Amino acid sequence: MTKKQLTITQPDDWHLHLRDGQALNSVALFTAKQFARAIIMPNLNPPVTTVVRAVEYLDEILAAVEGTDFEPLMTLYLTDNTSPEEIIAARKSCFIKGLKLYPAGATTNSDAGVTDISHCYKTLEEMQKAGLPLLIHGEATSPDIDVFDREKVFIDKTLIPLTQKFPDLKIVFEHITTKEAADFVLQASDKLAATITPQHLLLNRNALFQGGLQPHNYCLPVLKRDTHRQALLKVIRSGSNKFFLGTDSAPHTKHKKESACGCAGIFSAHAAIEIYTSIFEEQGVLDKLEAFASFNGPDFYGLPRNSKTITLVKEDWQVPDEYSLGSDTLVPFLAGQTIHWKMSA
Ligand code: DOR
Ligand code: ZN
Numbered sequence: 070m071t072k073k074q075l076t077i078t079q080p081d082d083w084h085l086h087l088r089d090g091q092a093l094n095s096v097a098l099f100t101a102k103q104f105a106r107a108i109i110m111p112n113l114n115p116p117v118t119t120v121v122r123a124v125e126y127l128d129e130i131l132a133a134v135e136g137t138d139f140e141p142l143m144t145l146y147l148t149d150n151t152s153p154e155e156i157i158a159a160r161k162s163c164f165i166k167g168l169k170l171y172p173a174g175a176t177t178n179s180d181a182g183v184t185d186i187s188h189c190y191k192t193l194e195e196m197q198k199a200g201l202p203l204l205i206h207g208e209a210t211s212p213d214i215d216v217f218d219r220e221k222v223f224i225d226k227t228l229i230p231l232t233q234k235f236p237d238l239k240i241v242f243e244h245i246t247t248k249e250a251a252d253f254v255l256q257a258s259d260k261l262a263a264t265i266t267p268q269h270l271l272l273n274r275n276a277l278f279q280g281g282l283q284p285h286n287y288c289l290p291v292l293k294r295d296t297h298r299q300a301l302l303k304v305i306r307s308g309s310n311k312f313f314l315g316t317d318s319a320p321h322t323k324h325k326k327e328s329a330c331g332c333a334g335i336f337s338a339h340a341a342i343e344i345y346t347s348i349f350e351e352q353g354v355l356d357k358l359e360a361f362a363s364f365n366g367p368d369f370y371g372l373p374r375n376s377k378t379i380t381l382v383k384e385d386w387q388v389p390d391e392y393s394l395g396s397d398t399l400v401p402f403l404a405g406q407t408i409h410w411k412m413s414a
Contacts, residue, residue, distance in 0.1 A: 073383035075355060075410075079375040080342055080362035082107040084204075084243050084264045084315030086334065087130060087141075089113050091395030094133050096320050099338035101139035103412060105375040108142045108204070108315070111169055112178040116146035120158045123165060142166040142370075144204060148181055149188040156195040166370060167202040167241070168192075172223070174210045176289040177319070177333055186227055193235055202239035202370065207250065208290055217274075220290055221249045228253070232261065241369070244269065244317045246290045248300035254311050255304070262369045264315025265301055267344040268335050268402060273298045284326045285400045288317065289333040305349065308357040313366040316341045322397040337402040340388060344403065346381050346410040384411045 085100060085107040087093050100107055109130065111117035117126050123143045130141045145151070145159060147168045159165035170189075171182030183189055196203060208219035209226060232240065242254055242263040254263045268288060273295040276286045286292065304312055318341060319334030326332055337344060342362065349358040367374050385407050391398040 074380055075346065075358070076378050076380045077359040078363040079105045079377040079379050080314055081105055081366050081375065082316050082318070082338075082341065083241070083313055083366045083370075084108055084110065084266075084317050085338070086110045086112070086317070086319040087133075088320060089126065089129055092320060093129060095392070095394045095399075096318075096336070096338055097130060097133040097139075098137070100318070100341075101134040101137040103338075103342045103379070105138065105377065106140040106142050106372075108144060108166060110319075111144050111146035112171065112176075114178050116148075116178060116181050117144070118146050118148055118151065118181070119155060120145070120162050120165060123162075127164065142372075144169050146171070146181065147183055147189060147192070147203070149184055151189065151192050153191050153195040156192055156199055156201060160199040160201060165201070166372075167204045168196060169204045169206070171206045172208060172210045172227075175206050175208045175219075179206070186231060190234070193231075193238060197235050197238040200239065200371070202241055204241045204243055206289075207242050207245070216291055217293060220245070220247045224249055224253050232257065236260070239369075241315075243315060244290060245301070246293050247297045251300045251304045255309060257311075259311075262311045262313065262365070264317075265305070265312055266315060266317045266335075267337050267341065267348065268292065268317075269298065270301055270305065270348050271298075271344070284328075284331040285335065285402070285404065287326070287331060287333055288319065288335045291333075302348075302352055305357070305361065306352050306354050308354070308360060310360065310365045310368065312361065313369065314341075314345060314362045315366075318402075320394055320399050322394050323391065323400050324397065326400065335402050336392075336399050339392060339401045340403065340408055342379070342412055343381065343408050343410040347408060350410070380413045381410045382413050383409060385409055386411050
């Protein structure tokens with residue numbers, strides 16, 4: 070009997086952390102093997118805040134994926150001081166595809182992020198004019214807000230006013246985790262879309278504590294209650310074109326995750342499309358995978374859809390316990406577990 074197979078247009082990853090230096094060289098090919106393009110997060114240390122710096126980072130990534138057709142889609146890290154002139158330079162560059170908004174203190178390397186969105190109004194005005202999307206880490210950061218409520222508070226306090234002030238600004242609400250976010254995106258204008266990670270579709274917050282503290286399931290925004298995960302799965306089943314694939318794959322060394330103050334971030338690039346495929350199959354909507362993974366993203370960004378295809382085969386394989394990360398190691402998402410789909414070479 071021949072194995073079950075699925076051929077789809079080659080997907081893109083609309084939210085990816087590649088890092089730089091040795092770490093970049095360890096992880097980049099995982100993504101380049103599966104995806105034609107990826108939106109590259111700028112939260113390096115120091116962050117990528119200028120077009121000049123982004124060109125250097127682009128070159129570094131291209132060297133790491135040499136021999137492949139992978140196309141990095143670069144972003145700039147928005148700060149209180151990003152000037153409207155930088156936006157004009159970004160638009161002219163043609164290779165900058167968006168600006169990333171990290172509320173200051175929200176997550177890894179976000180210290181240089183935006184302290185108050187009102188500081189960015191002139192810059193956002195220019196982005197709106199240029200058609201450059203704003204990619205948002207949507208969490209309120211005030212320390213008195215419960216960590217599980219941060220996305221909802223961000224929607225109410227920042228995102229709604231922002232969409233009212235800049236109705237034509239393209240916005241990607243990144244890695245949504247709650248029913249409130251899904252509902253908000255569904256009722257918003259076609260200027261607003263969202264990415265969804267594999268971990269937020271697969272796990273709820275119990276996974277952080279199952280049998281003891283599980284640092285490798287810790288990411289930001291943190292996993293939520295199962296009702297929220299169910300809302301994200303419902304969105305997937307609906308086939309709405311406002312949602313697309315963004316892994317948020319974020320490598321950290323094993324020792325930085327398994328530490329007294331463990332870093333946020335889940336590395337999923339080793340099996341990204343296979344994990345999404347398993348989720349869509351489980352939900353009975355394999356026919357909706359291609360739009361989510363390969364059409365909705367480029368359509369929103371105004372980029373061409375990919376012309377190549379990939380084939381996935383229904384075949385069990387076991388995720389290794391570790392991969393190397395520079396001179397260290399990382400523990401991948403679903404380490405040691407069996408995945409039921411495999412991309413064929
Ligand atoms: O879990 C996360 N890790 N969330 C982010 O927003 C950043 C990322 C990282 O860079 O490690
Ligand atoms: Zn991220």
